[in-house]
Amino acid sequence: MTVLVVTNDFPPRQGGIETFVRSLCDELPDVVVYTSREAGDVAYDATLPFPVIRDRTSMLLPTARSTRRAVQLMREYDADRILFGAAAPLGLMGPALRRAGARRIVAMTHGHETWWAGVPGARQALRRIGDAADTVTTVSSWCAEQIAPALSPGAVQRMRRLTPGVDSGRFHPGCGGQQIRQGLGLEGVPVVVCVSRLIRRKGQDTLIRAWPRVLQAVPDARLLLVGGGPDRGYLEELAVRYGVADAVEFTGPVPWAEIPPYVDAADVFAMPCRTRRFGLEPEALGIVTLEASAAGKAVVVGDSGGAADTVRHGTTGYLVDPYNPAAVGARVVGLLTNRQDREALGAAGRQWVEAEWGWSRSGEVLRELLDV
Incomplete structure (x- = not known):
């Protein structure tokens, strides 16, 4: 057979x-x-x-x-x-x-x-x-x-x-995030991670537009964009334009086998994905969101296509309007400033992924x- x-x-x-x-x-x-x-x-x-x-x-x-x-x-x-x-x-x-x-x-x-x-x-x-x-x-x-x-x-x-599915044996709390933080000079600072190709649908530009608001509330917060893609230059220019270039870190392409520690480096995982081209380019699911939940991270996800299936709103993280940087920034700030809340969401996310994904x-x- x-x-x-x-x-x-x-x-x-x-x-x-x-x-x-x-x-x-x-x-x-x-x-x-x-x-x-x-x-x-x-x-x-x-x-x-x-x-x-x-x-x-x-x-x-x-x-x-x-x-x-x-x-x-x-x-x-x-x-x-x-x-x-x-x-x-x-x-x-x-x-x-x-x-x-x-x-x-x-x-x-x-x-x-x-x-x-x-x-x-x-x-x-x-x-x-x-x-x-x-x-x-x-x-x-x-x-x-x-x-x-x-x-x-x-x-x-x-x-x-x-x-x-999600391999919760590879993606789990403590699977190497501390080493990533050390290597990138991010020790002791709040970190938001987005793992995805650098393309418009994934919403990294929305995170950059939201970052001035995040820095107002959490001045030492850092945004770590993991992955390569055609939008790298555009996103770097956008970070300069919004005055947040020093707070945004680009890793470039990372092999799939080496992704778990980057997810584990996050305090919060965020990917405000969006539907583009008059509805013809949606986010079908977004497995990386579930991988972040398996790693015990609270997630902030754009409400696009099937992405809603990867988060239990208010239980494992939050769905957000991906076209509203202010709303995205407010959710990120809320999680960065409330450790108890984000840890509870992350724990619930891991339990859900282990049980059903x-x-x-x-x-x-x-x-x-x-x-x-």
């Missing part, structure tokens, strides 16, 4: 979907991955306990050539279960792989399929993907609501929720869907 995973979202490329797909591979008993080329992939693939076949291109698309290659891999590895790491567009291979002998096909959806559901042409393609799959999975209740209208009634009935639960759902 070998599972062929067909995906563009796979390490060493960094991102939440990449982490999701990679971690699910560990939950399957026999797996082979067909994915795109990426810088550093040879060294990375050599560390894995299962085979990874890289396409010659940096973007795997459902072309006739790549579909033939997927069929060849099915036969070579005797794979009769298919997992599409992201339904659109690779799920369009589904009918051909079914004809080649696929017994079960699961197509995972994340955030970008929500705009497919609303765009003519793409909407029809998503419907074909749903009809070709045994199950279309969604990462959040919000994503399910957005995608369902584009699917046929039968595909909607077969939809299931499949969420990322473990990888074993995600793996159990996926194995059921694939019938392995």
Whole structure:
């Protein structure tokens, strides 16, 4: 019962979907991955306990050539279960792989399929993907609501929720934050951490705009932005413009394996993510928020798409208006100035993640869907 995973979202490329797909591979008993080329992939693939076949291109698309290659891999590895790491567009291979002998096909959806559901042409393609799959999975209740209208009634009935898990053994209080603080010269000061790619949707600019208000109440507070991305220069200029450059620290890209200590370095975790481009670019879930909760951190999260599923408002942290820097700053200040409150929220968050967001639960759902 070998599972062929067909995906563009796979390490060493960094991102939440990449982490999701990679971690699910560990939950399957026999797996082979067909994915795109990426810088550093040879060294990375050599560390894995299962085979990874890289396409010659940096973007795997459902072309006739790549579909033939997927069929060849099915036969070579005797794979009769298919997992599409992201339904659109690779799920369009589904009918051909079914004809080649696929017994079960699961197509995972994340955030970008929500705009497919609303765009003519793409909407029809998503419907074909749903009809070709045994199950279309969604990462959040919000994503399910957005995608369902584009699917046929039968595909909607077969939809299931499949969420990322959190390794609470890696993300836990005391998992290395003190060393990070020492290395960055942040000992003894209040620290707010945001871990994410530096792109507009994640809301790092909102944190910078809020920081003058934070400094008025907590003069020694520091903002630690963890990750790389195209907005680095813009955010650095914004910090200068708002007069907070000395209070904002950029780490640059950090490998996924080294992320837990950076989360643990926080007094508060904040990611005021927002929906952009007229609703076509939402936050599908935001697993890093749950990782922060697992590390015992109070969280401040933007109310965008499925992000609300990652926080129990008032119990593990707070949802905020991501377009309102003043409101974001007020929540951050409230937590930085009330240690008892933030520690209670962090403790509740860890308890919630341990109870409901473990990888074993995600793996159990996926194995059921694939019938392995």
